Amino acid sequence: MLSRRKLAQEIPLYVMLAPAIVLVLVYAYAPMVGIVMAFQRVLPGRGIFGSPWVGLDNFAFILRMPNILQVLWNTIRIAGLKAVAGVIVPVTVALMLNNVTSQTFKRTVQTIIYLPHFLSWVILAGIFIDILSPSEGVVNHLLGLVGIPPIFFLGSDKVFPWTMVGTDVWKSFGFGAIVYLAALTDIDPTLYEAAVMDGASRWQQTWHVTLPGISGTIIMLSTLSLGNILNAGFDQIFNLYSPLVYRTGDIIDTLVYRIGIVNYQYGVATAVGLFKSVVSLLLIGIAYKLAAKWADYRIF
């Protein structure tokens, strides 16, 4: 029921929203309209409205690209491995931290392990490129001391995806552990007391009380990461990859960057981007449905 009096009362709310509405229309919705470029041969200077329509030519072009399936597989593989490691490692660390009795020790470890979360991939790439270098990097230097031959962490296409997973875990496990640790504090203390009454050891407590207590959070976060299966981490890979590792390291986002920004093939790049957006949207939809069902998660 829209009554005029009510609308008058709502005017301040519209005033508050107005700047953001304009902003979002221009910088979020207008680009969605720009998706029509996926069906055009975009000519420089002619823009969206002057370029000729080419139907599905851009998509046909993509399907004929020799490396397209490889890139899709690289993306899913790297993102999938990151998602799995991104649950196991933080949960384990959170459970380990939860078993520490010294508050000082616990706080010190926490402080150190979640610092990397706040550093950009540009900074971290600068660090990793240096320490992982086969010739002068300190990591290979240390490996050499125990007789391990130099590993080409960033230069070998066999090793590269694992380097991505490893460095991503390095950056984010501390943050993840804190999230799970926060969920741990919500566990009802009487459950622990009951377990003690039943003679449970500390590990049994961890296994039967703590882990089930955060399983909701685990399910929720793992399910939601499904929506990210086509996001293998542009910031990280863009700053660490090279043509040497395109075979296993090139992902959808880096491909779009090279097609669109480097080679100016706007139509093709938009088409690849559209494919990614649509698939991601479907996966996010499924993920939210599952998260709502399994973990009672609601975003609003």
Added chain:
Amino acid sequence: MNEKIVKLPFFENLANLAVLALLGLLCAFPIVHTLALSFSSASAAASGRVTIWPVEFTTQAYRFVLENPAFIKSFGVSMLRVLVGVPVNMILTILVAYPLSRSKTEFQARDFFAWFFLITVLFSGGLIPWYMVIRQTGLIDKFWALIIPGALPVFNVILLANSFRSIPKELEEAAAMDGAGHWTILLRVLLPLSLPILATLTLFVAVAHWNAWFDGLILMNSPDKYPLQSYLQTVVINPDPRMLTERDLALLQLISNRTTRAAQIFIAMVPILLVYPFLQRYFTTGIKLGSVKG
């Protein structure tokens, strides 16, 4: 709370602590190594003698970096970006979070607008259309390109709206009885009660602005307009001769020298390290609020 009830057996406890300490070292090592490298002599760095302590201590790398006008310039751009971008982000976040935190009786179109903003998180036009719109709106090569397109952090809006909703209704109703309108309720009732989450979100957007590099890289044509992280990307990570000035080209040898690279990386980290204690303090608040269900 439960720590006193049962402890781990002695050796298991020791193993637990040892693994955690190792993880801590693993996280700290690359950063400490970079710091050590930045204060070492170029020859010590080149011969691989530096691990966690400076070898042949020198501040030469820092002097070189701080005398490089391009580096200083980009540091300034980044600072300005944080100083301008954070207030813009926060004001817009607050202005959107308030209407979305109202009930449907108070704001009939609430659900429509909630979806209006949420959709932009779920679906986007992709890189190229985004770039084209920014170009069409005349922002290419302008400082405001770093501020305006990303001025509304929708995820933060959700957090703040959820937080507003968790404040007892009675407080607002009492204010409304006294004749307070929406603006008064927002400014006098909700905001003063939301200082911890506002602090958290402020820190998060400040870090995000400081760390952003991609927009600077593709939206700025001239490197002298780059924020620091974009500058580092082109000079340290991926030296691209086309994007460097003549002076940079002449100095490329020196700039890409290991110790100088380490010094530049470390300087870019300093602001994060400075706000880190505050980030930590409000961190748990932020996480808890993130998991609040509506």
